[in-house]
Amino acid sequence: MKLGIKITLQNQVLDVQGRAVQKAFERDGLKFDDCRIGKWVVIDTGSLDKESSMNLIKKVLDQGLYNPLIETYCIEELDNK
Amino acid sequence: MSVKPIGVLQFPGSNCDHDVFKAIQRVHKKVRMLWHRDHLQIEDYAGFVVPGGFSYGDYLRSGALAAMSPAAKDLMEANKKNYPILGICNGFQVLCELKLLPGALLKNESLRFIDQWVHLKITNANKTWVKTEKTHLQLPIAHGQGRYYCSEETLKSLQDSRQIWLQYEENPNGSVMNIAGITNKDGNVCGLMPHPERATADWMGGTDGLCFF
Numbered sequence: 001m002k003l004g005i006k007i008t009l010q011n012q013v014l015d016v017q018g019r020a021v022q023k024a025f026e027r028d029g030l031k032f033d034d035c036r037i038g039k040w041v042v043i044d045t046g047s048l049d050k051e052s053s054m055n056l057i058k059k060v061l062d063q064g065l066y067n068p069l070i071e072t073y074c075i076e077e078l079d080n081k
Numbered sequence: 082m083s084v085k086p087i088g089v090l091q092f093p094g095s096n097c098d099h100d101v102f103k104a105i106q107r108v109h110k111k112v113r114m115l116w117h118r119d120h121l122q123i124e125d126y127a128g129f130v131v132p133g134g135f136s137y138g139d140y141l142r143s144g145a146l147a148a149m150s151p152a153a154k155d156l157m158e159a160n161k162k163n164y165p166i167l168g169i170c171n172g173f174q175v176l177c178e179l180k181l182l183p184g185a186l187l188k189n190e191s192l193r194f195i196d197q198w199v200h201l202k203i204t205n206a207n208k209t210w211v212k213t214e215k216t217h218l219q220l221p222i223a224h225g226q227g228r229y230y231c232s233e234e235t236l237k238s239l240q241d242s243r244q245i246w247l248q249y250e251e252n253p254n255g256s257v258m259n260i261a262g263i264t265n266k267d268g269n270v271c272g273l274m275p276h277p278e279r280a281t282a283d284w285m286g287g288t289d290g291l292c293f294f
Binding site: 009013014016017020039063064065067069070 | 141142145148149178184185187188189190191192230231232255
């Protein structure tokens with residue numbers, strides 16, 4: 001099973017990369033209110049079913065894939081055809 | 082009784098390990114390199130230094146993968162036994178990832194890698210690692226991710242417990258409260274972004290780093 005994990009900085013943490021990207025586009029006349037940059041991690045759990053895969057991913061997250069002090073995450077089920 | 086050596090942890094991507102080794106050798110005399118994949122024989126050492134660099138190429142987060150190595154995990158045990166542990170730059174990031182120190186180090190506010198000498202104030206003296214009567218130091222910094230960050234609650238706890246060790250006189254990277262270095266509550270674990278090992282001889286530009294070793 002393939003799962004995608006989106007990891008971004010928490011809202012209260014200043015995202016300097018996002019700010020730099022926002023300002024660069026602003027110079028080209030493309031304005032938007034905010035920009036946050038994160039990481040996209042794809043993990044293939046092989047033949048594990050959904051429940052076991054989610055349990056495994058949560059252990060991986062807890063053991064350091066994300067830093068709960070500064071980051072937040074969401075898990076997406078990818079096309080597993 | 083013979084003096085035990087100080088252990089310097091080495092990871093793939095460490096690049097200040099030999100500088101730290103030589104700085105310790107100059108002052109403490111006994112020092113030994115420790116490979117990250119090996120477990121630490123804690124009792125054989127007087128203390129441990131996690132040096133600067135870009136361990137594991139800063140993949141995932143600075144210090145995150147190094148913190149998962151057997152040697153780094155053994156530092157948790159060393160801390161329980163109150164051994165002195167010092168993290169310099171990337172080493173500071175590793176100690177934060179291990180949660181031996183609170184908070185995290187983020188990309189500099191300017192997004193630039195900063196390489197310059199800075200003036201520091203010793204906010205709370207820590208005699209475990211710094212043997213000096215000075216209240217101010219001049220040391221070099223060289224980092225892209227040195228912006229110290231923690232929650233307001235953690236910051237209050239750092240202040241209340243006198244864990245803010247070093248502060249920049251002029252904030253170079255956007256760190257909360259100009260923080261350049263902190264300690265744990267017991268004072269045996271210390272982390273700082275500046276590089277004391279790069280200020281241990283006049284030809285380097287200063288000798289304020291000598292008192293760390």
